[in-house]
Amino acid sequence: MPDAAHIVIDRVSHEYRPARRRPVLALDDVSLAVGEREFLALLGPSGCGKSTLLYLVGGFLPVEQGAIRVEGRAVDGPGPDRGIVFQHFALFPWKTVMQNVLYGLEKKGLPREERLRVAREFIELVGLAGFEDSYPAQLSGGMKQRAAIARTLAIDPSILLMDEPFGALDAQTRSLMQAELLRIWQRSRKTVIFVTHDVQEAVFLAERIAVMSARPGHIKEIVEARFDRANPELLRSRQFVEMVDHVWNLVRGEAILAERSGAA
Amino acid sequence: MSEIETRFLAPPAATGIRLDLTGAVTRRAGAIVPLLAVIVAWEAASRSGIVTPFLLPPISAVLGRVWEDAISGELALNLGQTLFRSLAGFAIAGAGGVALGILMARRRWVRWFFDPIVSVGFPMPKIAFLPIFMLWLGLYDVSKISMAVFNAIFPVITATIAAAEGVDRPLLWSARSLGASERQLLREIILPAALPQILTGLQVALPISMIVMIVTEMMMGGQGLGGAMIAASRFADSPGVFAGIVEIAVAGLCLVKGIALLRGRLLAWHQETQEPTTV
Amino acid sequence: MTSETVRVTSGTGIANRIPAVVPRYLPLLLLALGWEALTRTGLVPTSALPPLDTVARAWYELASSGDLWTNGVASMTRGAAGLGLAIAGGSLIGILMAWYKPVRAAVNPIVQFFYPMPKSALIPVMVLWLGFGDASKVVLIFVGCLLPVTLAAFNGARGTDEVLIWSARSLGASRARVLWEIVLPSALPEMLSGIRTALALSFVLLVSSELIVARQGFGYMIGWLGDGGAYDAMFAVVLTVALLGFAADRLYLMLVRRILAWRE
Ligand SMILES: Nc1ncnc2c1ncn2[C@@H]1O[C@H](COP(=O)(O)OP(=O)(O)OP(=O)(O)O)[C@@H](O)[C@H]1O
Numbered sequence: 159m160p161d162a163a164h165i166v167i168d169r170v171s172h173e174y175r176p177a178r179r180r181p182v183l184a185l186d187d188v189s190l191a192v193g194e195r196e197f198l199a200l201l202g203p204s205g206c207g208k209s210t211l212l213y214l215v216g217g218f219l220p221v222e223q224g225a226i227r228v229e230g231r232a233v234d235g236p237g238p239d240r241g242i243v244f245q246h247f248a249l250f251p252w253k254t255v256m257q258n259v260l261y262g263l264e265k266k267g268l269p270r271e272e273r274l275r276v277a278r279e280f281i282e283l284v285g286l287a288g289f290e291d292s293y294p295a296q297l298s299g300g301m302k303q304r305a306a307i308a309r310t311l312a313i314d315p316s317i318l319l320m321d322e323p324f325g326a327l328d329a330q331t332r333s334l335m336q337a338e339l340l341r342i343w344q345r346s347r348k349t350v351i352f353v354t355h356d357v358q359e360a361v362f363l364a365e366r367i368a369v370m371s372a373r374p375g376h377i378k379e380i381v382e383a384r385f386d387r388a389n390p391e392l393l394r395s396r397q398f399v400e401m402v403d404h405v406w407n408l409v410r411g412e413a414i415l416a417e418r419s420g421a422a
Numbered sequence: 423m424s425e426i427e428t429r430f431l432a433p434p435a436a437t438g439i440r441l442d443l444t445g446a447v448t449r450r451a452g453a454i455v456p457l458l459a460v461i462v463a464w465e466a467a468s469r470s471g472i473v474t475p476f477l478l479p480p481i482s483a484v485l486g487r488v489w490e491d492a493i494s495g496e497l498a499l500n501l502g503q504t505l506f507r508s509l510a511g512f513a514i515a516g517a518g519g520v521a522l523g524i525l526m527a528r529r530r531w532v533r534w535f536f537d538p539i540v541s542v543g544f545p546m547p548k549i550a551f552l553p554i555f556m557l558w559l560g561l562y563d564v565s566k567i568s569m570a571v572f573n574a575i576f577p578v579i580t581a582t583i584a585a586a587e588g589v590d591r592p593l594l595w596s597a598r599s600l601g602a603s604e605r606q607l608l609r610e611i612i613l614p615a616a617l618p619q620i621l622t623g624l625q626v627a628l629p630i631s632m633i634v635m636i637v638t639e640m641m642m643g644g645q646g647l648g649g650a651m652i653a654a655s656r657f658a659d660s661p662g663v664f665a666g667i668v669e670i671a672v673a674g675l676c677l678v679k680g681i682a683l684l685r686g687r688l689l690a691w692h693q694e695t696q697e698p699t700t701v
Numbered sequence: 702m703t704s705e706t707v708r709v710t711s712g713t714g715i716a717n718r719i720p721a722v723v724p725r726y727l728p729l730l731l732l733a734l735g736w737e738a739l740t741r742t743g744l745v746p747t748s749a750l751p752p753l754d755t756v757a758r759a760w761y762e763l764a765s766s767g768d769l770w771t772n773g774v775a776s777m778t779r780g781a782a783g784l785g786l787a788i789a790g791g792s793l794i795g796i797l798m799a800w801y802k803p804v805r806a807a808v809n810p811i812v813q814f815f816y817p818m819p820k821s822a823l824i825p826v827m828v829l830w831l832g833f834g835d836a837s838k839v840v841l842i843f844v845g846c847l848l849p850v851t852l853a854a855f856n857g858a859r860g861t862d863e864v865l866i867w868s869a870r871s872l873g874a875s876r877a878r879v880l881w882e883i884v885l886p887s888a889l890p891e892m893l894s895g896i897r898t899a900l901a902l903s904f905v906l907l908v909s910s911e912l913i914v915a916r917q918g919f920g921y922m923i924g925w926l927g928d929g930g931a932y933d934a935m936f937a938v939v940l941t942v943a944l945l946g947f948a949a950d951r952l953y954l955m956l957v958r959r960i961l962a963w964r965e
């Protein structure tokens with residue numbers, strides 16, 4: 159139902175043209191619709207253009223071929239309606255964790271008290287209480303990632319673009335954060351595009367999984383994965399395991415292709 | 423050397439995405455336009471009488487003067503003297519600075535003795551010692567070149583120490599365990615690995631040597647562009663002063679570009695291409 | 702065997718232990734003692750190298766007569782004014798060059814052309830334009846220091862991580878805000894190192910121009926004391942200037958460490 163879609167990606171291609179080097183076709187004819195309040199995972203081999211696709215939706219890169227519409231309007235530049243968690247965190251190194259999280263809240267024009275309250279709430283949520291006054295350089299990779307997540311969640315965007323947001327976390331923190339993300343999503347019903355390498359994570363979190371091909375990336379297959387996530391036995395259930403297996407096979411083929419073309 | 427000092431000396435890493443995306447070719451062609459605009463504005467300003475020709479002689483007159491100097495042989499003489507002395511000073515400072523820097527990095531005694539001297543001497547305005555040099559060494563080449571060496575050697579030393587200390591320890595150990603002598607170690611491992619930073623130090627030293635040479639020539643008189651310019655200014659000969667500026671600016675540009683080119687040649691294998699911030 | 706291990710761990714003998722025992726600045730003291738010994742023993746005529754204690758006495762006289770103070774204040778005011786203007790102007794121009802293409806296209810060739818010019822060549826022009834007074838020194842230092850600061854600010858700003866800019870934009874910052882809140886702090890480390898270069902240069906230009914043409918200031922004092930044969934007093938002023946330059950640099954480094962505390 160294209161009408162209900164929150165984000166429409168319509169035959170988008172993207173080519174990087176770095177100075178003094180050959181152009182790189184990163185995305186080739188990608189079409190995808192993400193429904194209102196849908197949780198979509200984007201899965202694909204390294205270098206297939208997942209980040210590029212998020213940057214295009216985020217409005218950081220110009221859409222030169224095809225069209226991207228958010229709530230029916232063509233994307234034209236970044237905006238706080240689309241919160242993004244970058245793969246490499248992109249924390250402001252000269253600001254403390256607290257100041258980083260406050261940044262977007264200030265731009266929203268919240269009153270001071272309210273800003274502090276919200277910032278504390280999200281810092282606590284990602285388990286960084288006690289590190290409010292640390293600078294990013296003093297944090298571990300996983301802590302930086304959580305700070306970046308808190309910063310984005312705090313501004314309460316209607317769309318969440320997450321680029322391997324749990325990539326730097328240890329297994330335990332990761333599953334805690336996954337649960338927390340699901341809780342936030344279920345409570346505030348945001349539209350989420352979630353990039354990951356982890357098939358099980360994708361199947362666990364997302365309602366639909368878009369599997370991308372090796373570079374130049376296009377959507378190879380879209381898999382529905384609607385489970386009852388409240389079920390504590392879900393991860394061991396037969397359907398879940400089969401689904402993981404199915405998606406994993408899809409991805410594996412592409413990863414091998416990507417490796418071959420990389421080696422060539 | 424404190425850590426922050428050495429960090430400051432290191433050439434800035436070329437990290438992050440450059441916002442500058444114009445191609446090199448268009449940049450070259452486009453670069454002429456603003457320079458032409460400056461020249462035209464200069465000529466127009468003095469011809470139209472906005473400023474008196476005494477304060478700003480028309481560039482045509484200045485270039486005419488440069489031409490006259492060239493014909494009469496003045497230019498070759500003065501420019502030659504200035505370049506000879508500043509390059510001699512630069513060369514001595516370069517060789518001495520690298521040698522001392524390596525020694526300081528490799529020999530504890532040398533390090534112990536020179537470290538405080540270098541770290542105090544590096545940031546000092548050594549130009550203030552000029553009258554002392556005149557007192558000791560007179561008004562001729564020896565004293566002028568010594569002054570240039572004294573000023574230009576410090577950045578070379580600090581860069582060399584930082585570079586030699588920055589050489590990967592395991593690299594040294596493995597070379598040693600393969601039986602390399604101290605001399606081989608120096609020639610085959612330390613110097614090549616330290617080269618980028620040493621060149622940065624030299625790139626800082628070259629303009630210092632020229633700046634100091636101009637000042638010493640202005641102070642001591644005699645041949646050379648500095649002396650010629652100060653004489654022109656005493657006689658209120660403003661085309662002479664501006665001709666001197668043009669000559670020295672072009673010479674400086676050529677030397678600085680030359681050393682940058684040399685760096686590019688020597689460091690073809692090296693990633694960074696950004697030039698250090700010099701004076 | 703045991704002694705062997707001890708020797709290995711404690712380095713190669715006495716040479717290693719000395720730096721730890723002897724205060725760091727002892728070599729400077731040794732130099733001073735050598736100076737005193739040379740002059741006391743008559744190896745060097747006192748007309749060429751006045752003994753250190755007479756230099757100290759001369760310094761005390763200059764200081765108590767107020768000469769050192771008035772000339773020093775004159776010099777430092779000139780230096781501070783010129784350098785302050787250069788820092789303000791250079792930072793502004795450099796950052797605008799990085800941010801606005803037309804500014805870059807117009808200004809960069811001019812900067813690149815004039816940057817390598819030996820700045821001391823400007824001294825006679827300043828005399829022509831502004832005479833022997835304060836203005837010629839202030840403008841000389843301003844013009845001389847402008848380009849190092851400009852270029853450092855330009856390089857620093859141009860090296861801004863694009864993702865940080867995107868990050869700020871998606872948190873709701875306007876383009877103008879991004880310039881102030883992201884590009885400027887990103888440029889800061891390189892700018893500060895350019896300013897250190899400019900600080901050193903400002904001392905050089907100040908003293909040179911005062912030596913060559915002035916009626917006041919440290920350089921002027923050095924000149925007339927030397928001409929009058931008062932070498933002990935001349936040495937006193939030379940050392941004062943040198944130590945001031947050194948102290949300024951150390952203070953500046955302390956300040957920088959403060960400002961860049963977030964990099965630790
Ligand atoms: N700024 C750039 N300039 C040139 N090529 C680029 C640029 N950014 C990305 N690319 C290329 O575009 C392709 C897609 O990059 P992208 O970062 O979108 O991949 P990805 O799917 O996010 O990979 P990963 O899973 O490793 O993060 C890659 O082959 C990459 O080399």
Ligand SMILES: [Mg+2]
Nearest residue numbers: 208209245321
């Ligand atoms: Mg990516």
